Amino acid sequence: MRIFDPHIHMTSRTTDDYEAMHAAGVRALVEPAFWLGQPRTSVGSFTDYFDALVGWERFRASQFGIAHHCTIALNPKEANDPRCAEVLDVLPRYLAKDGVVAVGEVGFDSMTVEEEKAFVRQLELAVEFELPAMVHTPHRDKEQGTRRTLELVTESGLAPGMVVVDHLNEVTVDQVDEAGCWMGFSIYPDTKMDEHRMVAILQRRGLDRVLVNSAADWGRSDPLKTAKTGAAMLEAGFSADDVDRVLWRNPVEFFGQSGRLLVDPDLADDAATGADASATFEGNSILRGSRD
Amino acid sequence: MTEIRPLADDDTLRGALDERSRAQLDALTAEVAEDPTRLGRAFPAAARRTGRGPLAGADGVLLEDAVRVALVRTAGRSLDPEPLLAELREVYRYGDSDEKRAVLHALSGAPDEVDGTDLLLDALRTNDTRLVAAAMGPHSDRLDDDAWRQGVLKCLFTGVPVAAVTGLTRRADRELAEMVQRYRREREAAGRDVPPDVQVVLDACAASPEKPKDS
Numbered sequence: 001m002r003i004f005d006p007h008i009h010m011t012s013r014t015t016d017d018y019e020a021m022h023a024a025g026v027r028a029l030v031e032p033a034f035w036l037g038q039p040r041t042s043v044g045s046f047t048d049y050f051d052a053l054v055g056w057e058r059f060r061a062s063q064f065g066i067a068h069h070c071t072i073a074l075n076p077k078e079a080n081d082p083r084c085a086e087v088l089d090v091l092p093r094y095l096a097k098d099g100v101v102a103v104g105e106v107g108f109d110s111m112t113v114e115e116e117k118a119f120v121r122q123l124e125l126a127v128e129f130e131l132p133a134m135v136h137t138p139h140r141d142k143e144q145g146t147r148r149t150l151e152l153v154t155e156s157g158l159a160p161g162m163v164v165v166d167h168l169n170e171v172t173v174d175q176v177d178e179a180g181c182w183m184g185f186s187i188y189p190d191t192k193m194d195e196h197r198m199v200a201i202l203q204r205r206g207l208d209r210v211l212v213n214s215a216a217d218w219g220r221s222d223p224l225k226t227a228k229t230g231a232a233m234l235e236a237g238f239s240a241d242d243v244d245r246v247l248w249r250n251p252v253e254f255f256g257q258s259g260r261l262l263v264d265p266d267l268a269d270d271a272a273t274g275a276d277a278s279a280t281f282e283g284n285s286i287l288r289g290s291r292d
Numbered sequence: 293m294t295e296i297r298p299l300a301d302d303d304t305l306r307g308a309l310d311e312r313s314r315a316q317l318d319a320l321t322a323e324v325a326e327d328p329t330r331l332g333r334a335f336p337a338a339a340r341r342t343g344r345g346p347l348a349g350a351d352g353v354l355l356e357d358a359v360r361v362a363l364v365r366t367a368g369r370s371l372d373p374e375p376l377l378a379e380l381r382e383v384y385r386y387g388d389s390d391e392k393r394a395v396l397h398a399l400s401g402a403p404d405e406v407d408g409t410d411l412l413l414d415a416l417r418t419n420d421t422r423l424v425a426a427a428m429g430p431h432s433d434r435l436d437d438d439a440w441r442q443g444v445l446k447c448l449f450t451g452v453p454v455a456a457v458t459g460l461t462r463r464a465d466r467e468l469a470e471m472v473q474r475y476r477r478e479r480e481a482a483g484r485d486v487p488p489d490v491q492v493v494l495d496a497c498a499a500s501p502e503k504p505k506d507s
Contacts (some may be wrong), residue, residue, distance in 0.1 A: 040398070051386075054388035054389070055388055055389045055392075055418075055420070056419075058388070058389060058390075059389055059420045059421075093336075093386045094386075095389050096333070096336040097335060097336045097391075098336065098337075098340050098388065098390070099388070121425070259337055259340065260340065265464065
């Protein structure tokens with residue numbers, strides 16, 4: 001089973017996690033820029049964090065045979081702090097870089113005016129930099145937040161196929177599906193989604209435009225939830241090719257739209273189960289020699 | 293005007309690119325030639341617009357490094373050493389690891405008037421072996437003896453082949469030998485393997501003419 005985790009915060013994880021992920025088949029991942037638990041109070045601490053996402057963390061992942069990508073943005077929660085608003089001005093430097101495969105996480109936390117302003121501005125940046133957008137949906141009042149999210153996406157002019165709306169559940173999936181956006185699901189030990197509810201959604205609506213992630217971070221979470229969802233799919237009668245589509249080909253298709261993927265097909269081949277790894281990387285630069 | 297030595301000659305570099313990538317390199321070069329302060333705009337996209345990986349015909353050189361150094365060379369044609377260094381500092385500051393490494397390689401081909409010691413020291417503070425290796429190239433002649441010895445020791449410690457260290461035989465001295473021997477004793481006491489490069493450095497120290505300790 002080869003796995004591309006489309007949303008995991010490795011900065012908060014250990015080398016044991018990297019080893020276990022590689023053993024489970026993870027060969028590529030996307031680390032979205034997000035809130036670090038402790039609120040930041042200046043632009044400088046954001047730029048150091050972004051530098052780590054395109055620098056040290058990418059190197060750390062490469063030592064474990066995993067291709068690391070990231071998304072860059074001012075997250076919704078911290079968009080509410082005026083001391084952090086100028087982060088929007090430094091984003092273009094990072095959005096120009098290789099391995100930066102989307103603008104994100106953007107979206108709503110508490111549905112404030114400030115959050116909406118930052119969200120709209122960052123959707124404009126996605127259009128300008130021809131990048132997909134990764135949209136976080138709020139933990140509270142998720143349904144209303146998702147509705148407003150989809151309105152803003154439509155107004156932005158960004159194609160729905162360039163947008164993944166994340167942390168969905170049974171209540172919010174259909175409106176995102178109807179809008180033509182990609183649907184992200186975070187599989188968690190006791191909040192968000194679990195692997196069996198995930199399988200039920202896949203059985204009901206199919207595999208199209210679905211991204212399954214562990215969203216593992218500094219909270220109680222499990223970086224192997226992608227693999228466990230793959231196992232649950234197989235148990236429920238899905239084929240190995242179905243699992244490969246959801247856990248590998250779908251994220252490659254979505255983030256491949258950036259033209260910025262850095263996956264070595266050889267890295268993926270050793271975990272593949274009969275699928276053609278190289279064909280899916282057309283148009284993206286291929287990182288070789290990254291395991292020096 | 294600041295002459296920057298390329299990582300690979302033009303024929304080797306252009307020969308490794310297909311027609312589309314050559315046109316991209318020409319476009320990037322023209323952009324930087326017209327306005328050298330656009331180096332920072334050209335740098336991030338350089339690899340995805342041209343290519344990456346080992347450069348055929350240039351041993352140990354990566355294509356993306358050769359392209360970026362070629363862009364610095366172009367900027368150098370219309371910038372004096374100080375403004376060029378200012379551009380390089382900016383590119384390094386906001387660069388990802390690949391961009392930072394290319395700046396270090398460009399410094400290694402820069403004339404004496406360009407002093408990027410501060411960038412080397414920044415790279416040597418990281419644990420990214422690709423940056424550490426690039427920092428110990430020809431520009432490391434700029435490092436004072438203490439920083440240079442620590443750089444060599446860091447190579448041993450992080451597994452960077454000391455073959456990447458410029459001037460090892462020339463600069464290795466008794467103080468470095470003592471540091472490396474202490475490192476070896478620590479490894480042996482812990483029952484760990486001693487990397488073969490430890491002996492390479494000790495041999496270099498033994499072969500070098502004796503220098504005053506604080507030279």
